Amino acid sequence: MRATPPSSAGPGRDPWWDNARFVSATLIVVLHTVGSIMDRHDSLHVFHVAAWAFRVPAFVVLAGVFSSAGPLGPRRLRTLLSSVALPALIFSVLFSLETKALGGPLDLHVAQLPWTLWFLMSLFCWRLLLPLVVQLRHPLLVTTAVALGLGYLDEFGLQFSASRTLVYLPLFYFGWRLGQGMLRDWFDSRWSLPAAVAGVLGSVTAAALWHRDIKGQWLSMRHAYRADTPLGLEGAWLVRLAVLAAAAALVLCLLRLMPRRRLPLVSALGAGGFTVYLLHPLVILPLREKGLIARADTPAELVALVTFGVLLTVVLASPWVRRLVRPLTHPAATWLLAPAPARPPAPVPAPRAPESAPAPAVRTP
Structure with a gap:
C-alpha cells in the first residue's frame, strides 16, 4: 500500500485519512468540552490519558501526511500564508473579542496564540522546516534528539509555540514518511490487526491503572523538564522519549x-477536521466561562457533555457550516499578497532533422 494523500476535496479524497x-x-472536541472538570472525575481523567495519542499526536501525524517536502516556491509560500497564517490570526482576534464579551480583558495574542x-503556528513552522529536515542524513534521529x-x-x-513545534517535529516527519508509503507492511499484513487491538487495549489499561501517576506536563510538551519525574532531571529525556514512541x-x-472504505x-x-479545530473553542468557551460545564456532576450529566461534544463535531464538520465560515478558515x-508570479512559458524546442535524414552534400569549388 502506498499512502498518497489527495490534494483536493471531492471524489478523489482517500476516505481512510478522513475517517481518522x-x-x-471528535476526541479533541470531547476532551476540550470536559477538560475543565476532568480532575474531579476519574473516568474523565482515564479518558484523557487513554486517548491522548489519538488526539493531538494523531493530528500532527495526519498533518505530516498531507504536507509536501518539495521546494518552497512562491506559490507554496502564498498558500501557506493564506491557509495557515491568516486563519491563525483571524481566529486569535475572534477569541480575544469573545473573551472580552464574556467579561475578560481584551488581549491581542500574537506571540502566544490562545488555546x-x-x-496552526506549529503547522506553519513544520511546513517551512520539512524541506530542510528531509535533507538530513538521519532526519528522524536528528529531530528526536532535538x-x-x-x-x-x-x-x-x-x-511562538517553540517547544511544541520542535518536540512534535519527529511525529510530523513520521507522518510525512507514512504519506510516502513507509510501513506499508504494517497496514497490509494480517498479524498487525491483533497487534493494533492490543495496543489500544494496552493504552486503556495503562490509563485505568496509572492515570493519576502520568503527569500532565509529560503529555503537553509545552515546558522544560522538571525534577519531579521518576528518573529525576537527568533522566527526564527518557520519559519524553517513551511518550513520543508510545x-x-x-x-x-x-x-x-481505521476502515479504509468510505463510511x-x-x-x-x-x-x-480543520474547520472543527478552529471553531469548537469559540463554542465551548462561553459554556465554560458561564459555569454551565462546571455544573455537570452526575454520570448522566457527564454522558450528556460527551454526547454534546460528539454532536458539536458533527455540526461543525458539516458541509454547510464549512461553506458558511470558509471566508474565515x-x-x-489578494488584498495582502502581491499578484502571483506568472509561470514562464515552456521553451519551444528547436526543430531538428530526422536522424535518418542524409547528411547534406558538401560542394567543393
Missing part, C-alpha cells in the same frame, strides 16, 4: 484499525 481525522477531531491555535534535548532549555516554551505506536494502531457520514465529515489574501 474525524475520530481525532488550540498553537497548532525534541529530547529541548527539555533542558528554559528559553523554549509557549512563545504516541507514534498508538497512532499506527489507530490507522491500522456514511464519517468520511464526509472527516474532510472538515480559507480567507482570500
Whole structure:
C-alpha cells in the first residue's frame, strides 16, 4: 500500500485519512468540552490519558501526511500564508473579542496564540522546516534528539509555540514518511490487526491503572523538564522519549484499525477536521466561562457533555457550516499578497532533422 494523500476535496479524497481525522477531531472536541472538570472525575481523567495519542499526536501525524517536502516556491509560500497564517490570526482576534464579551480583558495574542491555535503556528513552522529536515542524513534521529534535548532549555516554551513545534517535529516527519508509503507492511499484513487491538487495549489499561501517576506536563510538551519525574532531571529525556514512541505506536494502531472504505457520514465529515479545530473553542468557551460545564456532576450529566461534544463535531464538520465560515478558515489574501508570479512559458524546442535524414552534400569549388 502506498499512502498518497489527495490534494483536493471531492471524489478523489482517500476516505481512510478522513475517517481518522474525524475520530481525532471528535476526541479533541470531547476532551476540550470536559477538560475543565476532568480532575474531579476519574473516568474523565482515564479518558484523557487513554486517548491522548489519538488526539493531538494523531493530528500532527495526519498533518505530516498531507504536507509536501518539495521546494518552497512562491506559490507554496502564498498558500501557506493564506491557509495557515491568516486563519491563525483571524481566529486569535475572534477569541480575544469573545473573551472580552464574556467579561475578560481584551488581549491581542500574537506571540502566544490562545488555546488550540498553537497548532496552526506549529503547522506553519513544520511546513517551512520539512524541506530542510528531509535533507538530513538521519532526519528522524536528528529531530528526536532535538525534541529530547529541548527539555533542558528554559528559553523554549509557549512563545511562538517553540517547544511544541520542535518536540512534535519527529511525529510530523513520521507522518510525512507514512504519506510516502513507509510501513506499508504494517497496514497490509494480517498479524498487525491483533497487534493494533492490543495496543489500544494496552493504552486503556495503562490509563485505568496509572492515570493519576502520568503527569500532565509529560503529555503537553509545552515546558522544560522538571525534577519531579521518576528518573529525576537527568533522566527526564527518557520519559519524553517513551511518550513520543508510545504516541507514534498508538497512532499506527489507530490507522491500522481505521476502515479504509468510505463510511456514511464519517468520511464526509472527516474532510472538515480543520474547520472543527478552529471553531469548537469559540463554542465551548462561553459554556465554560458561564459555569454551565462546571455544573455537570452526575454520570448522566457527564454522558450528556460527551454526547454534546460528539454532536458539536458533527455540526461543525458539516458541509454547510464549512461553506458558511470558509471566508474565515480559507480567507482570500489578494488584498495582502502581491499578484502571483506568472509561470514562464515552456521553451519551444528547436526543430531538428530526422536522424535518418542524409547528411547534406558538401560542394567543393
